């Protein structure tokens with residue numbers, strides 16, 4: 001799977017199974033957060049070595065972020081903002097390795113959260129979600145170029161509809177009849193006619 005939510009749910013199920021917890025359908029925010037952090041910590045442990053960070057060349061992208069480990073052992077962006085009053089997620093985002101499958105998965109999740117927006121808004125969504133992906137600019141560019149939905153709907157003809165789609169709250173309007181009469185139905189393969 002390449003879906004960040006699915007991965008977190010699977011990890012939660014594994015924990016519940018290991019702890020012999022009773023079966024239940026809902027996943028709590030706390031459970032999903034803990035599961036996500038486990039995955040992030042494992043990936044960071046495999047890709048970043050903070051012990052040898054001082055030996056990295058001066059312009060190194062990780063070194064420039066002045067990384068540090070938080071109380072839970074998660075590697076975050078350090079630096080100047082330390083004293084600001086922003087939440088920890090925003091002032092010290094979690095650092096993710098360049099082009100790693102996990103980074104791509106989180107980027108995809110944020111791109112969908114941002115309603116398939118362009119590069120700037122997608123990157124902004126990643127930041128406000130509390131992540132700092134190294135090399136995010138080029139990663140996002142190639143990711144959006146390869147996004148099937150974006151490719152399908154970004155053509156000139158569909159621009160207006162695309163803007164409507166981006167403003168749509170899918171959770172609320174999933175079964176709205178107005179959507180079905182436009183080309184906004186993702187299951188519809190072609191985009192024909194005018195709005």
Ligand SMILES: [Zn+2]
Nearest residue numbers: 116147149150
């Ligand atoms: Zn897209």
